[in-house]
Amino acid sequence: MTAVAENKPAYDGKVLDLTGKSGARAFKNTLATVLIVLAFAVAMIPLLWILFTVVSKGYHLLLSADWWSQSQRGITVRRAGGGAYHAIMGTLIMALITAVIAVPIAILGAVYLVEYGKGTRAAKAVSFMIDILTGVPSIVAALFVYAVWITVFGFNRVGFAVSLSLVLLMLPVVLRSTEEMLKLVPDELREASYALGVPKWKTILKVVVPTAFGGIITGVMLGLARVMGETAPLLILVGYSKNINLNPFDGFMGALPTMINQDRTELALPNAADRVWAAALTLILLVLALNLLARLVARFSTIKSK
Amino acid sequence: MSVNRLFRVGSVAVASLGVLALSACGSDPEPTGSSSPDSSTSSAGAECPQGTLNAEGSSAQKNAIEEVISKYNEKCADVTVNYNPTGSGAGIKQFNANQVDFAGSDSALKPDEQTAATKRCANNAAVNLPMVIGPVAIAYNVDGVTKLTLDGPTAAKIFQGTIKTWNDPAIAKLNAGVTLPSAPISVFFRSDESGTTENFTKYLKAAGGGAWTGEPAKKWTGTGSGKEKSAGVAEGVKSTKNAITYVEWSYAVDNKLGVAQIETGSGTPVELSAESAGKALAAAKPADASGKDLAMKLDYATKAPGAYPIILVTYEIACTKGLPAEKTALVKSFLSYFVSKDGQASLTDLNYAPLPAEIQTKVDAAIQAIS
Numbered sequence: 001m002t003a004v005a006e007n008k009p010a011y012d013g014k015v016l017d018l019t020g021k022s023g024a025r026a027f028k029n030t031l032a033t034v035l036i037v038l039a040f041a042v043a044m045i046p047l048l049w050i051l052f053t054v055v056s057k058g059y060h061l062l063l064s065a066d067w068w069s070q071s072q073r074g075i076t077v078r079r080a081g082g083g084a085y086h087a088i089m090g091t092l093i094m095a096l097i098t099a100v101i102a103v104p105i106a107i108l109g110a111v112y113l114v115e116y117g118k119g120t121r122a123a124k125a126v127s128f129m130i131d132i133l134t135g136v137p138s139i140v141a142a143l144f145v146y147a148v149w150i151t152v153f154g155f156n157r158v159g160f161a162v163s164l165s166l167v168l169l170m171l172p173v174v175l176r177s178t179e180e181m182l183k184l185v186p187d188e189l190r191e192a193s194y195a196l197g198v199p200k201w202k203t204i205l206k207v208v209v210p211t212a213f214g215g216i217i218t219g220v221m222l223g224l225a226r227v228m229g230e231t232a233p234l235l236i237l238v239g240y241s242k243n244i245n246l247n248p249f250d251g252f253m254g255a256l257p258t259m260i261n262q263d264r265t266e267l268a269l270p271n272a273a274d275r276v277w278a279a280a281l282t283l284i285l286l287v288l289a290l291n292l293l294a295r296l297v298a299r300f301s302t303i304k305s306k
Numbered sequence: 307m308s309v310n311r312l313f314r315v316g317s318v319a320v321a322s323l324g325v326l327a328l329s330a331c332g333s334d335p336e337p338t339g340s341s342s343p344d345s346s347t348s349s350a351g352a353e354c355p356q357g358t359l360n361a362e363g364s365s366a367q368k369n370a371i372e373e374v375i376s377k378y379n380e381k382c383a384d385v386t387v388n389y390n391p392t393g394s395g396a397g398i399k400q401f402n403a404n405q406v407d408f409a410g411s412d413s414a415l416k417p418d419e420q421t422a423a424t425k426r427c428a429n430n431a432a433v434n435l436p437m438v439i440g441p442v443a444i445a446y447n448v449d450g451v452t453k454l455t456l457d458g459p460t461a462a463k464i465f466q467g468t469i470k471t472w473n474d475p476a477i478a479k480l481n482a483g484v485t486l487p488s489a490p491i492s493v494f495f496r497s498d499e500s501g502t503t504e505n506f507t508k509y510l511k512a513a514g515g516g517a518w519t520g521e522p523a524k525k526w527t528g529t530g531s532g533k534e535k536s537a538g539v540a541e542g543v544k545s546t547k548n549a550i551t552y553v554e555w556s557y558a559v560d561n562k563l564g565v566a567q568i569e570t571g572s573g574t575p576v577e578l579s580a581e582s583a584g585k586a587l588a589a590a591k592p593a594d595a596s597g598k599d600l601a602m603k604l605d606y607a608t609k610a611p612g613a614y615p616i617i618l619v620t621y622e623i624a625c626t627k628g629l630p631a632e633k634t635a636l637v638k639s640f641l642s643y644f645v646s647k648d649g650q651a652s653l654t655d656l657n658y659a660p661l662p663a664e665i666q667t668k669v670d671a672a673i674q675a676i677s
Contacts, residue, residue: 066335069332069333070332070333070334070335071332071333071334071335072335073334073335073379073386074334074335074375074376074379074380075335075376076369076372076373076376077369077372078369078656079376081335082335083335085332085333086332089332150403150405154404156404156405157405239360239362239388239390239405239406240388240390241386241388242388243334243358243386243388244332244333244334245358251358251360251388252358252360252388252390264537265365265391265535265536265537265538266537266560267537267541268537268540268541268544268557268560268561268562269560
């Protein structure tokens, strides 16, 4: 700057001030900052509010061992006691079955889209269908399974039917995230593998998928967290039971969302209200644990893209 | 990579350990109180089968059946009874679709429902077993009004929407000395198909003096805004000033709502109590004199002094024949406990009225006839 000034033949005394901001720009800057911070605060208010309400109203039941180890058998809405064991197990079992069905299909589908079908008409069709599936509301998925499972095949309402409808909701989430992760794997890795004479399937199995593993697991966890709070399939496809039922193929089954729904109708009674809040907090904690696990996995195994 | 792998194995191990730890220690809570079964238990259903019984239906009897299930489990610990209070309409549908073993309903089966139920019971009749009597309260939330009296025609006009404000002359006439606000009346009704709605509209039709123009039905045809389930309408009235609804008595009590007295034409307005509901019940007769079907015929327009006219009888609907043997044993065992003295005695605390002894005997006989 000084060099330029020295070269000027005549210095007219005017200084181009680059140090501070002009009034209007300073104002715009401040305004934008304030707006952004405000937007952030507005977005945080409901979140913190919900968290605070649920935690403050629900935590005390969670502190007792009974909550984690007992069912609600014989506990009417007027009585205190019992736990959410039946519902926690129901939620976990249904989520586990969902994952067992949905994850392999989703990962293989993503491998097809990225590695084999790139640009083909079939891949475009699959991709389009997945987009549609992403937008299917949970109640539609539930009614579809109801139509197939109960109306056509004449089976009873069971936990497995819920898992089937949750598969429809989880599949697109996991498939899309896996697809993105596989796309992030640098082509150089694949080419290096091919150059060494490794066949394509082995490259995918030993190079591409392991490289993207962290991201895939994150997607799976997020997909699980998404379906664990779904309520519509539970309402339509399985009856709520206060008793422990660990068999997803027979009988009614408890789950945290339906446990909340069951006692929600009795909020006038303090014992029932306590259980509703505690069940809500338990569900939030389960989903939170899954999300944290996903974050941890992601941190320890991110793809280093250049 | 090795760190990754280690972490991968580690996280899976931790997750599965967590699940295992949780699954290792689950149990049912110990029955509360002195759980030793009463030695004087009625002879009916003396033995306890094993298994799971699934039922669904009326939310009006939810509190009653939950209490009875709890008591029943003190006696028969190996039976699991699930009851989903999704509404009478849903209960009958699920029963007819072979999804549950018996249904709870606030009204007896209609002819077309009976046809479907017969099909479901492998071409055997399904039976309506009156089990619980629940008074329906006209519950309101009006500031400063602790005592409200209504009669049939006024109630019908309010729920029809022809009376729109609280200080309407028709209401004022029945409530001399009560300051009624000029605010509009917000009516809440059950948005789901409900036996409570059907019983209440039967009352409005019978006692409304022509002011109720619709036919009695599970679906509401009057005015107002809909809320789901008994708890929904109770909550709606609780949170809305100048609101009114019809709801099972226990929900009105639990939500601390005002309950209207009914002027039946007997001269003095009748307050809702177990006693006044029982009086109306004494007038109830089985609809079918032959005694085969136990559906009750209630006299909603009763003018008997001290009788509260709006009551509903909730039924259990079960197959007379055609269920698998082990389910039959379970249904018989549970329902005969429900109708027994012990079973019925636990209901009064929950703002239900027990069945009269004569009807108890008949219902028990019908249950014993299930095979």
